[in-house]
Amino acid sequence: MKITGKELMEIGYAEGKALGVALTLLEKEYAGTQQSEQLTILKDVLANPEAYAGHAKLSALAKELLTPVDDTIALLPEGKPYTTYGAEAIEQGAKDQMNVAVKLPVAVAGALMPDAHQGYGLPIGGVLATRNAVIPYGVGVDIGCRMCLTLYDLPVSMLDENKTALKKMLMNNTMFGTATFKYTKDHEIFARKEFEDIRIVKDLKDRAWKQIGSSGGGNHFVEFGEVNITSAINQFNVNPGRYLALLSHSGSRGLGATIAGHYTRIAMDVCKLPQEAKHLAWLDLDTEAGQEYWLAMNLAGDYASACHHQIHERMAVGLRATPLAMIENHHNFAWKEKDADGNEVIVHRKGATPAGKGVLGIIPGSMATPGFIVMGKGVSTSINSASHGAGRLMSRTKAKQSILQGQVDAMLKDAGVELIGAGLDEAPMAYKNIHEVMKSQEELVEVMGTFMPKIVRMCGDKKFQEAD
Template sequence: MKNRALVAMGIPAGPCAEEAKRVIAEAHAAGSTVRAAGDTLQSIIASPDAYLDDARYGVLASHLKAHQVAAKAFTPRQSVAPYRIWGEHLEPDSVRQLQNACSLPVAVAGALMPDAHVGYGLPIGGVLATEHAVIPYAVGVDIACRMKMTVLDLPVEALETQRERLVSVLERETCFGIGGGFRVKRQHEVMDADWRVTPVTADLKDRAWKQLGSSGSGNHFVEFGTLSVSDDAVGLPRGTYLALLSHSGSRGSGAAVAAHYSTLARRLHPELPQSLAELAWLDLDTEAGQEYWEAMELMGRYAAANHALIHQYIARALNVEVRLDVENHHNFAWRETHQRPDGTEREVIVHRKGATPAGEGVVGIIPGSMATPGYVVRGKGSTASLLSAAHGAGRRMSRTQARKTLSWQDAQALLRERQVTLLSAGLDEVPMVYKDIDEVMAAQQDLVEVLARFDPRLVKMAPSGEPPED
């Protein structure tokens, strides 16, 4: 039985769930049915005291009893931490997730971006400031997922006149898919870092090296397109350029770090009710908190290295210079100083899960979809949004719904209309699954200003059927 099914029964993740699985396995081996085992579990959940001395069920009863005692000790904030919402008609469940996060004892303030949708713990598009605590699921599973754009010294006309060459380079110098990696390891100084900073990262170095420079799956992509610069502040004169844009994160290594420390956080906070369990935190004064922070920082450098190599190898294969380089993280936590309502300042931990840093003057990238524009933006430094903005268009339908209701025929017709060549992707990533990027941008005019517009032309993503890593 999976953790989700056990949680639905009332058995929390961690020691309780592991012991319940052992009990079910023993019952199955003894010839008991799943239904009978489930009935027994329900009985233990209802009255753990009655099973404390039972040779078969005593350990599970003890774990459940301890969890129930701890849960009664939970004291939420007297009032929800202040938060602001940008955008209209957001999913009620995503709003509820932010409200839950702002009810945590460690919460200081929150914000919800106009691309928001439901995630684990904190919603995608959620921003949360906490007091000396980090929440693994408020950072996200794909730690340090990021955007990177380089403007290449090629004429825009190359998208037509050298199309086959550009396609060939994209196919040869990128790698997508769960577990995907290069046969010949690529080299970057991040692999010279001390991966023994935590026991978890120490065991991940070989996997990370194999996947170094690759892109993963889900909404991750590498694409050529045109960049129309409308403000010289972007670093180039106004005009239209050929650009390379990529989106991906820390691959399997980041996912392993997230899985380990989110599980650990839940075990350290059995007092949290089920609605808040995925928001369990790690105190930064503890060994666990320091370990996660070190691992997260390393995953940030690793994700940046992946992008650096993608852009380096493609530029080298094309034998061209890079004229502009812009990049930014999302799915990360930062130590920042923010003002209290009374005007005084304090250090907080700002989690941006699917949100772009948008401090005053900070340049970042907010993509659309494979057939809609993305934007290079400059932050306006809004304190109400915790110096944050949206990280993309945001999904308007689930992957399951997309596969059930959409067709490749309609998607390809739209791609042709927008002059986009799609090399590979899943049906659950076609443009129709995303919100209108221009509506998202209009909803956050007080957070960022647009410096340039990117329009995709040649797009590569993980092939259809790959499980998502985003």
């Protein structure tokens, strides 16, 4: 009986040209040799191919083994077509990244939201549907980053009349960046079995415990403001009118960032892509690593929600008021959804939010411009998605270099906004015009109301001072 390719793979040969050359050599040059001796010869060549480079019979195999193997996965010559919303305000770098993403062999469909700008792998504002594959950098580093809005049946006049008390409430009940609460509140999420079953997650449990209820740096915030509901939100029995509200924006803290980095490294190791696409390395959901990441990603998303709920619970106690409604939506996540043909796809929304038919969400502007409470229309060309905000107009570096503090102060004063913290990289003029962004996605969402920030806390150096 002849030696099979399976037997050669058992002694260390990999699928590919070298395996075929070895089988051919056995048939042509070693047909009369015992199988045990054949295997010994091939083991020796595999272990030290340089020694056989000049061998009369085995040089061809040695040469093949010495030739570097290119295991790079080729991109498709033509990418899947996708729709861009507000293309005129989107930088070319983001479009280039989307053009690469839709060439992935696992890509099914894509869309680019009007707040899009360049990121790593998938652009911020990019939506990509894949078949049975999840891309850690298609989800993003701040897994499950979300908006959470609580409406109160309290007079909006409190924003002026009780400004000092509301500012103190923000200072006492929110933490940003590396700061954490002295006394941590427990949460049922810490009983989740993922904290025991997944090694990387288990190692992060103590850190997650310390950070729960806090917010990240950068563009994350907690703010009081005025909501103006223009269309009744029936699922919460909220009628048109003006309401005092609390809005928060933050994600999964160190838990999500570490999960993202860990599984991105695994993906890039097992999924070799061309240089321009390397950050789009994916994990097959049929693999152990893919299943692990999926569980860890969902845990991080739920942890982000738990952080928001604790923030809002602390505020409800301070306000001594029962919330009328809580609306939340998240981005930097992957969902299992159905395409038009009923097939399951993995929808990555990096800096984009779900906008399926009837789905409520919040699309914020900047600290000096309104945000919008919206209801999705379920448009298939956007893969049931909408923007996650106004989107950056300037990089953080450019904003710090070109924006003056006096300009920011004047803009905030004109808008009637009190700011606690935040650097120049979060200045309102560093962001796109939210009204133009909303106009570009009128077909994607219906506006149900607006939120205007009035007292804003972010992560920054500015010290809190009591109002006069």
